[in-house]
Amino acid sequence: MDILIFAGxxxxxxxxxxxxKAAAEIASGxxxxxxLLELADYDIPLYNADLEARGTPPDVIRFKQALHKHAAWxxxxxxxxxxxxxxxxxxxxWASSPVxxxxxxxxxxxxxxxxxxxxxxASPGGLxxxxxxxxxxxxxxxxxxxLAPRSHAVSRAADAxxxxxxxxxxxxxxxxxxxxxxxxxxxxxLHA
Numbered sequence: 001m002d003i004l005i006f007a008g009x010x011x012x013x014x015x016x017x018x019x020x021k022a023a024a025e026i027a028s029g030x031x032x033x034x035x036l037l038e039l040a041d042y043d044i045p046l047y048n049a050d051l052e053a054r055g056t057p058p059d060v061i062r063f064k065q066a067l068h069k070h071a072a073w074x075x076x077x078x079x080x081x082x083x084x085x086x087x088x089x090x091x092x093x094w095a096s097s098p099v100x101x102x103x104x105x106x107x108x109x110x111x112x113x114x115x116x117x118x119x120x121x122a123s124p125g126g127l128x129x130x131x132x133x134x135x136x137x138x139x140x141x142x143x144x145x146x147l148a149p150r151s152h153a154v155s156r157a158a159d160a161x162x163x164x165x166x167x168x169x170x171x172x173x174x175x176x177x178x179x180x181x182x183x184x185x186x187x188x189x190l191h192a
Contacts, residue, residue, distance in 0.1 A: 001184050003027050004070035006037035008088030009078045015122035015157035016076040016129075018165040019176070023074050023120060025166075026173070027180050037066055039091055047093045056105070060094045067095055067111035072187035073145075074180065077121045079132035089139075096143055112143035116190060118183040119151040120176055122160065128153030146190065148182045 005024050007016035017038075024036045042059040045051060067073070077084050096112065099105035117140055121129025130153045137147055152175035154160045160168055167173045 001072060001188055002033045002035065002070050003072040003074065003180070003184065003187075004035050004037055004066060005074040005076070006039060007076040007078070008039070008085050008091075009076075010038070010040040010087060014078065015124075015154070015161070016078045018161050019120055019122045019154060019157075019167075020074070020076040021165055022161075022167045022173075023076065023176050023180065026177050027074070027184075030177070030180060030184065032072075032180070032184055035066065035070060039087060042091070044091055044094055047090055047097070052097060056097070056099045057094075060097075061099070061105065063091060064095050064105055064111045067115070071115060071191040072183045073115055073117045074183060075117060075119055075136070075140075077119060077129060077132045077136050079121060079123045079125070079127075079129040082131040083135040084132045084139075088136075092139065092143070109144050112140070112145050114190060115145045116148060116183050116187040117145045118148040118179040120153070120179055121151075122154035122157040124156065124158050126155050128155035128157070146186065148179060148186060150179050150182045152176050152179050 007020040024034045096108045098108035119133045123129040
């Protein structure tokens with residue numbers, strides 16, 4: 001099973017980018033074929049309908065293609081002011097916007113429909129980003145994704161990773177592994 005893993009952050013030393021990399025290694029260990037996507041590799045401008053009217057940016061199409069290609073995803077979501085970051089919202093808004101006149105991407109929900117998504121987060125706070133997950137979930141459901149009932153939040157993230165970016169605490173390793181297992185299990189059944 002192929003799985004797409006990405007963080008809603010482009011910061012070089014982002015806890016959620018570290019979490020995405022750790023999740024990718026765990027998923028590979030479970031036998032999954034992993035695509036670790038970096039939002040920094042995509043030139044996605046702030047969404048603007050006037051800009052879109054001049055043509056959907058090529059990297060938005062590339063992002064749509066990456067989302068659509070994978071039946072299973074893990075999103076590692078930072079928490080900014082109790083919610084998910086604008087970077088992630090902007091990328092998802094662009095990806096869900098129909099490309100007028102395009103026979104494939106004219107359906108804005110196509111990259112999302114039926115995808116099995118697991119949410120993880122890492123935050124310096126005690127809740128580990130749970131509030132961001134609670135805001136992201138309705139957005140993903142609105143886009144017709146299937147959400148895994150299991151999620152994981154890494155609290156006190158400044159002390160949760162070793163120098164190589166690996167998760168230190170067994171409960172975090174097991175929590176991420178449980179989310180991955182559930183996502184892969186469901187995606188195999190929904191997309192068999």
